[in-house]
Amino acid sequence: MKMLKYILILVIIFTTIGGCKENLLDTTPYSQIGSGNMWDSENLVEKGVNGVYNTLRYTYVGNELWMLDQDAFTGSNRDRTSWILGSSTLKSGVITAADGLFQAYWQQHYEGIHRANDAIENLTSGVPVSEEKTARLIAEMKFLRAYFYFGLNRVYKGVPIYLEPVPAEEVNRPRETEQAVWDVIIKDLTASINEANLPDMYARGDANKGHATKAAAYALRGKAYLYMEEYAKAEEDLRKVGDLGPALFQGDYKDLFKEANEDHPEMIFSVQNIALSGLGTRTQKHVGTRVAFGSNWNNHLPNVDFVESYENADGSEFKWDEYLPGYSSMSPTERKVFFLRDGLTQEEQDEFESQGVEMSLYLPNGNEARVKAAYENRDPRLQANIITPYSEFHGAAGSDEFTYTLRWPYIGYDRSEPFDLRTDTNSKFYYLWRKWVYEGASIENRAYGPTDQPLIRYADVLLMLAEAINEQGFDQEAVSILNQVRDRAGAALLQTGDPSLPTYVSGQKDLRERIRNERRWEFPLEGINLFDEMRWETWKETKFAPQSGQKEIWGAPTYEYSWRGDHLYTWPIPRTEIERNPNIEQNSGWE
Structure with a gap:
């Protein structure tokens, strides 16, 4: 499967640096697309189509949409910037219409739309490819165009509609209504669904794995209907997905997000990543820590309220007082005592007491175990997604692998006892992400992990x-x-x-x-x-x-x-x- 991915990636590379020399996708504004002789052979047709798929690699279109979860209930960032194009966070209260987030999100999606329009026009104008393959590729391009418009409509709620290639000087249409854009999305997805040559799903290991399918089209159309609050139609489409081959991964939830399971039937549509510069995932770099392979930044952090929202194992609501009596009535400074490591010296204890920490509750030989219990009797996804206090992480110092523990306060060291988990935020005690962070020294470079998104x-x-x-x-x-x-x-x-x-x-x-x-x-x-x-x-x-x-x-x-x-x-x-x-x-x- 990985060899097939290498072939696909090489096609994309040649498309963007070679084939696009004619259509100027990478050297002119995103709103301007030409075609030249890009579609004169079957090889060039495939490159042109893969150039549209390549748009999914853009930050806000696909491969790094996860970064926006820092502004959701589930995530935080460690300072006022989002670490994406230097934009302000949505939760800062100062973000304006001039922010780079909004411009990049708009531009990247419209580049995908214009690429798809160019592909559809050329494919329908006659290309040296069989009728069956041409029909399938058109269905894929309509799916992608719908995906790009979906991304725009869910946040801007009404945008200009372009369904054909246009020169830059004609990119001046007014916005259509939100409903009009939904109608375009539904029409494109319906055309994809109705195309007999578009397969239901691709089997694991198939060379076309990663391309659009009927299952993906039904799923996206169902999601569009959900946004439109047309619940009966959403139900009908979403039920259909299960008849086409997708299935839940039945192993450990944590293992689903590893490279070995990236093409499991649960993954209906993904960005195809590979361990080559610019063609992999940067999750490791942004949510790993200094002792995850590559020495990373942990600039995206789990939100405290999110972590505390995870239920107990029996389905009951998590409450700190049930594990640490009196916790909720204490000030944050006072309750810091529960998170201190075992074995603090008397001098260290006195220092914390002078800061206002309620050290009368400190257990020199059982403090870690007491708070650790509050995380162990919970929904298993908590430990799968989050590195919690006094839990272990199998990481690396250089290419050497070690097992670290998240303790407070940090003492060290990376290569010797006590193997504390080191971060870029050692002066504060934050939850850390475990999800998407590679363990040990299992990848080649922190900037391009191989796991699909x-x-x-x-x-x-x-x-x-x-x-x-x-x-x-x-x-x-x-x-x-x-x-x-x-x-x-x-x-x-x-x-x-x-x-x-x-x-x-x-x-x-x-x-x-x-x-x-x-x-x-x-x-x-x-x-x-x-x-x-x-x-x-x-x-x-x-x-x-x-x-x-x-x-x-x-x-x-x-x-x-x-x-x-x-x-x-x-x-x-x-x-x-x-x-x-x-x-x-x-x-x-x-x-």
């Missing part, structure tokens, strides 16, 4: 299906579908028979919140969480509630979040685009 996976389809059913009225089937995901994760199964148990689902409202939490726990760092909170319009209450913000593990604030206003649920048209095209009107609240 999922864009659509079957767990997402199942939870969307449960949501679509529940929004039409409470139904036991929605509980059963939700339980498929919980069962795979090893979480307690929900039920409707015994009200005395914490797993009891009382009705539609209760199930709605359980589905939302399930999505939060299942999909961190997959570029899903932020858009879910925006779609549900729950972002304000989850991310900006009183005492929210970036915090150390015991709740001490390090950076407060500021809600700019409800217009954050709709992003601004980038200021540069309005300056280029006076026919575009700005969204309310961003003038």
